[in-house]
Amino acid sequence: MAEKKAKVRLYVDAPLGSAQSVTLGRNQAHYLFSVMRLGVGDMVALFNGRDGEWLAEIGRAARREGQLQCLRQSARQMMPPDLWLLFAPIKKARTDFIVEKAAEMGVARIQPVQTRFTNAERIRQERLQAHAIEAAEQCGGTFVPPVMSLRPLGQVLDEWPGDRRIMFCDEAKVGARVALEGACAGPWAVLIGPEGGFSPDERRRLHAMAQATPVSLGPRILRADTAAVAAMTLWQLTLGDWK
Amino acid sequence: MAEKKAKVRLYVDAPLGSAQSVTLGRNQAHYLFSVMRLGVGDMVALFNGRDGEWLAEIGRAARREGQLQCLRQSARQMMPPDLWLLFAPIKKARTDFIVEKAAEMGVARIQPVQTRFTNAERIRQERLQAHAIEAAEQCGGTFVPPVMSLRPLGQVLDEWPGDRRIMFCDEAKVGARVALEGACAGPWAVLIGPEGGFSPDERRRLHAMAQATPVSLGPRILRADTAAVAAMTLWQLTLGDWK
Numbered sequence: 399m400a401e402k403k404a405k406v407r408l409y410v411d412a413p414l415g416s417a418q419s420v421t422l423g424r425n426q427a428h429y430l431f432s433v434m435r436l437g438v439g440d441m442v443a444l445f446n447g448r449d450g451e452w453l454a455e456i457g458r459a460a461r462r463e464g465q466l467q468c469l470r471q472s473a474r475q476m477m478p479p480d481l482w483l484l485f486a487p488i489k490k491a492r493t494d495f496i497v498e499k500a501a502e503m504g505v506a507r508i509q510p511v512q513t514r515f516t517n518a519e520r521i522r523q524e525r526l527q528a529h530a531i532e533a534a535e536q537c538g539g540t541f542v543p544p545v546m547s548l549r550p551l552g553q554v555l556d557e558w559p560g561d562r563r564i565m566f567c568d569e570a571k572v573g574a575r576v577a578l579e580g581a582c583a584g585p586w587a588v589l590i591g592p593e594g595g596f597s598p599d600e601r602r603r604l605h606a607m608a609q610a611t612p613v614s615l616g617p618r619i620l621r622a623d624t625a626a627v628a629a630m631t632l633w634q635l636t637l638g639d640w641k
Numbered sequence: 642m643a644e645k646k647a648k649v650r651l652y653v654d655a656p657l658g659s660a661q662s663v664t665l666g667r668n669q670a671h672y673l674f675s676v677m678r679l680g681v682g683d684m685v686a687l688f689n690g691r692d693g694e695w696l697a698e699i700g701r702a703a704r705r706e707g708q709l710q711c712l713r714q715s716a717r718q719m720m721p722p723d724l725w726l727l728f729a730p731i732k733k734a735r736t737d738f739i740v741e742k743a744a745e746m747g748v749a750r751i752q753p754v755q756t757r758f759t760n761a762e763r764i765r766q767e768r769l770q771a772h773a774i775e776a777a778e779q780c781g782g783t784f785v786p787p788v789m790s791l792r793p794l795g796q797v798l799d800e801w802p803g804d805r806r807i808m809f810c811d812e813a814k815v816g817a818r819v820a821l822e823g824a825c826a827g828p829w830a831v832l833i834g835p836e837g838g839f840s841p842d843e844r845r846r847l848h849a850m851a852q853a854t855p856v857s858l859g860p861r862i863l864r865a866d867t868a869a870v871a872a873m874t875l876w877q878l879t880l881g882d883w884k
Contacts, residue, residue, distance in 0.1 A: 502867050538862045616883030619781045631874040640859030
């Protein structure tokens, strides 16, 4: 008998491995058994961000919980390059979008930052983390970047690791993809400013940092969400794992 | 007295030029005078996709119409490179997003195509065109790419111009930004397949076209809207006006 295929990919916290059994809580049981209408014997693809993807069979399907049994690894764990995305939160839908795209395109960490001209005073961190998980579930990813809590940019820069480079998108600067040519891989971050741009102080500080490289994204004004995707593309193509 | 600044950018059909007067219809009058609460003497930045951006003063503000007078050109016309975006329409919000991003990033034409695995049977062309206009209004663009009507991919390829190259994103192919290195500028198109990918026939046909170049966008599966932004970034950085 041919093995059944998994119609659903699910992120879980539990360890995954040969003959490992996984218990589901209320929300995931509801999703699998009531929303997706799966039942005992059906297959689900599980991943937890560290053990790759495992094909698992549903062994128990109750209303508020369930159990699955790992059968075999169906994809190896793929870690992203050591790239952080720092961005200033904007309107809700566009912030969701940035987090989704970062998870899809392959970053190691998502760090929302408050800048001088950032509108948002707070973010809904759990909601954004759920978006990152959903993006990984839907795109076949095996890694989910953690969404950190919102912090002031100045504070993040105060504690900035000496060996982590920053590529920041500077509207004032013209024409330079060359900025990254010749740069080395290793720990990096992409920093996207808010729609209003960086303040003069912030720009001065960034330009003065040895780790920082200003980069232009063309002659047009891009929205922050577009700039985020374009900057991650540029980095992945030049220094990341899209090469 | 210092010249007032324009708080609003507006796309109009009318010709723009020195001392040119522009008449507004009901919708735009409503937007300027009721929604944005502008009145006689206020400034608006106008563009029409060909004459650059003009600072214009409101001379008459009625409920259902209005009149503006061009004062001076405030930005030169900036045309995009000769790049077409071909894409298979997906869910509404993501299709809107692709059109918005294409207008923002600088393409000359947006051509929705039906492929074998495209879900959408039709698009709301006027709505998508309005999205492209809004993106240009908000991002300071002076050009609005036309959104063409939905056509079958096969038909579009039947009439494909011999001198226009196509970069298409092929999931099956691995690792190649190099694909574009050494390529020449000139007329190009970026083709983004549907979420289900191209059919075997479509792939065969594309690979057989002398004008077509397959390109990989990294080891992860990207959604169609992410792939569109990433592919336009790649093209703009390599062959377009972001160099």
